[in-house]
Amino acid sequence: MSDRRLKTEIWIVLGLSLGASAIYAVVDLTATLTRGPLKDATATLNRSQSDREWLDLTYQLLGIGFALVPVALAIYLMTLDKDQPSVRERLGLDRGGARSDLLWGVLLALVIGIPGIGLYLLGRELGVTAQIVTSPVDTYWWTIPVLILAAIKNAVVEEVIVVGYLTTRLRRLSWGVPQTIVASAVLRGTYHLYQGFGQAVGNVVMGLLFGYWFTRTQRVLPLVIAHTILDVISFVGYALLRDHVGWL
Template structure:
């Protein structure tokens, strides 16, 4: 199940109902949990990431991905267009995207005043994980998010214009990262915008997946 660049550009459009259904399946639980954390968090209330939590995340994303892909297959969606195509060039471009994201994060940190301790700060401070759970979790999560956000949603919304396609995807991405607080949300917004513009121009999915995985792994160093 593979695709060449021309096939990637020919992926079918998504109807609003289909897109909403896939978004709710793939990201609905994460959006609800993130918004709940953002709205109810109090200092000292956040738990850190754990091996058990990462293992649960992998299982959950694999199950949700299977459901979404099953529904798309039933609609005769060409699933091959959602498969990232690994390449050395893609790794180089992914590394450059990763560097650009960290540069943007640095700019955000300098430009935005401190908002004090946030939920994500406490979660990272209390995190105790091993590489045996972190690496699989970050690989699966990077694939999961970019395949369904960029490969499916952004591409599927292009019939409504590039700005709409990128904007809808950004909105979803920010919603399920809202628990990260104001600075984190701005960083996610800029990262998502960079990813959206890159994908709109190149239509290459693998560099985004690679960049996402590397960014997450570095965050847990």
Template sequence: MTAASGTERRFYAWEVGIVLALSLGRSGVYAVLQLAERLSIAPLADQTATVQRSRSQAEFYDFTFQVLDSLFALAPVALVLYLVFLHGGNPFRRWGLDFRRPGADWALGAGLFTIIGLGTLGVYFAGRSLGLTAQIVPADVTQYWWTSPMLLLAALRHSLLEEVIMIAYLFDRARRIWPQLRSSAAAVAALVLVTALLRGAYHLYQGFGPGIGNALMGVIFAAVYLKYGRVMPLVIAHFLLDAVAFLAFPLVLQTFGLNSL
């Protein structure tokens, strides 16, 4: 990787700002405002936060809205892939967003899913017990024949959007904007912390617990990406986390004796 000039670094910085304003940075701003609004209305423990909900009482329109939500949400992912291709790179190879190592990726992804899943339950329990987390409803959708596939599509959308942009893209661009990342462990740690805090920020609409839990998840995912240089295991782990949450969250809570929270 050749060193970028000052002009190129400024170009990349503006590019990152625009991408975040169109995607997860915007979500973070709204989530902080939603948390402030929640705190002004009632205690978080008395409120609910729904991640995926029906968009219409009519089946055809609900289905259409759900599909469009996922497709439009993936537009920023397509944008960052396009931007890397535009500069002569192959993001799929560069970021490990491919199927070259399916066995290793799935093994690592499943391991991360287990660790993060158990940790998420612990953070959720603590947050609910301390009154710092709203009651989370991962999916409040009308049951049709297409509901489960649509929820799996939503899980895939969330996993691609967050891991490709928050990890692969931001780390890629940060290396071009911030030359110190090539030689300074402190600079790398600062990058990991910033991206983790942003990940936590756009989950704050659920309360402080999910914000903290997702920030910790961001640190772990960043460390794994720095070690292996592949984003696919993170996409797999995130997909599994959301798929289980959307399709079986009440069962998971009951299994671990947390359904009374």
């Protein structure tokens, strides 16, 4: 595949997924800053899509499903590389390391999650992070299962595209390892800008760690597991504890 075609492919995949999210995040941050200080802003995730329960559930599930389409596209495009190892080998998707992947995923979640809480509180104190609402106010019997599905979706989309796909594609363009790690991390931070500067910086740090891990191991599953754990705790924990913990 020529470099020009590969660059076009990367722009298409990112334009259909997290590249578009990054642009929207910049616009959202600009809109927030022109309204007032970040400390007074609220970033709402997993918001309700309708005041009718069945329609809200339908929209939520459709949103999760269609968000995974760019992941399928990225993996499909990687399968077309006849001169490269299989996608399973390049992304470390084989079953042989399942137990190790789980253990490393839990460890990575601990390494990122505990300092992440402190960074969020510090960002709120400094006024550089918006208040983050991670679950809808109105809850139904299906709210927590859907929040878990949303966490898995986020993990798969971000880690497969921003780390696995983008890193391997940039390496084919002869980018150096440090450059690919930084590019992936900056993209991750950019599409989190709608949450404020504090969370963007935190996600850049997370991206640097995850990018370094992937370049050393060529395994994306521990990153998906770690990200899923972090988001499940954030989404479900908020839904269960927001009426009992003041700083939430």
